[in-house]
Amino acid sequence: MNKKTLPSMVILISGNGSNLQSIINWVQQYNVATIDAVISNKVNALGLSRAKNANIQTEILEMIPGQSRVEYDEDLSDIIERYQPDLIVLAGFMRILSELFVEKYLGKLINIHPALLPKFKGLNTHQRAIDAKQKEHGASVHFVTPEMDEGPNIIQAKVSVLLDDCAEKLADRVLQQEHLIYPIAIQWCLQQKIRFMDGKVFYNNQPLLQPICYDPVIHRL
Ligand code: GRF
Numbered sequence: 095m096n097k098k099t100l101p102s103m104v105i106l107i108s109g110n111g112s113n114l115q116s117i118i119n120w121v122q123q124y125n126v127a128t129i130d131a132v133i134s135n136k137v138n139a140l141g142l143s144r145a146k147n148a149n150i151q152t153e154i155l156e157m158i159p160g161q162s163r164v165e166y167d168e169d170l171s172d173i174i175e176r177y178q179p180d181l182i183v184l185a186g187f188m189r190i191l192s193e194l195f196v197e198k199y200l201g202k203l204i205n206i207h208p209a210l211l212p213k214f215k216g217l218n219t220h221q222r223a224i225d226a227k228q229k230e231h232g233a234s235v236h237f238v239t240p241e242m243d244e245g246p247n248i249i250q251a252k253v254s255v256l257l258d259d260c261a262e263k264l265a266d267r268v269l270q271q272e273h274l275i276y277p278i279a280i281q282w283c284l285q286q287k288i289r290f291m292d293g294k295v296f297y298n299n300q301p302l303l304q305p306i307c308y309d310p311v312i313h314r315l
């Protein structure tokens with residue numbers, strides 16, 4: 095891969111890294127982007143092994159006791175700056191980011207959330223969707239803005255909530271969809287097919303008024 099000609103990203107994780115794996119698979123298959131580094135805030139994150147297996151540079155940045163959120167995010171930014179990525183991809187990074195950090199990378203920072211935002215921000219989304227008797231649930235890729243899980247959506251994938259669903263079964267089906275939509279959203283961002291400017295999302299230079307609903311027939315890599 096030629097680092098100079100391909101758009102690049104860094105990926106931030108905290109745990110399993112199954113989304114990371116789907117992005118690695120996409121990069122390896124299509125060779126249209128590079129993952130310059132995987133940064134974890136947890137030393138034992140399984141995703142670090144996935145990165146190492148794919149010969150991707152890994153960085154660990156654990157929080158030092160007593161460190162403020164802003165101080166941690168400054169250290170995080172220092173690491174990111176070494177790579178000068180085109181895109182910063184949050185893939186199960188379980189930290190709230192400071193406003194300063196988010197503002198610095200506005201438009202270059204995306205996240206995947208296991209719910210159809212704006213529904214079910216925060217944690218335990220699958221159980222909350224079941225408890226709320228939702229017929230549909232799913233996943234959203236969105237630009238990150240200072241308010242948690244508030245940034246504008248790019249693409250969403252929906253799954254039906256079944257009568258006998260438990261949170262684990264529903265989570266599995268949603269995660270499968272996450273693995274499909276995250277590489278698509280990343281490709282769009284890196285190609286600048288989708289852009290976030292002045293608080294608005296543009297898709298093919300037209301304002302995107304609602305998230306794109308993932309359709310496996312239309313949205314292929
Ligand atoms: C995913 O469900 C993602 O939506 C959420 O955290 C989970 C990460 O899973 N933000 P994995 O580490 O990618 O397997």
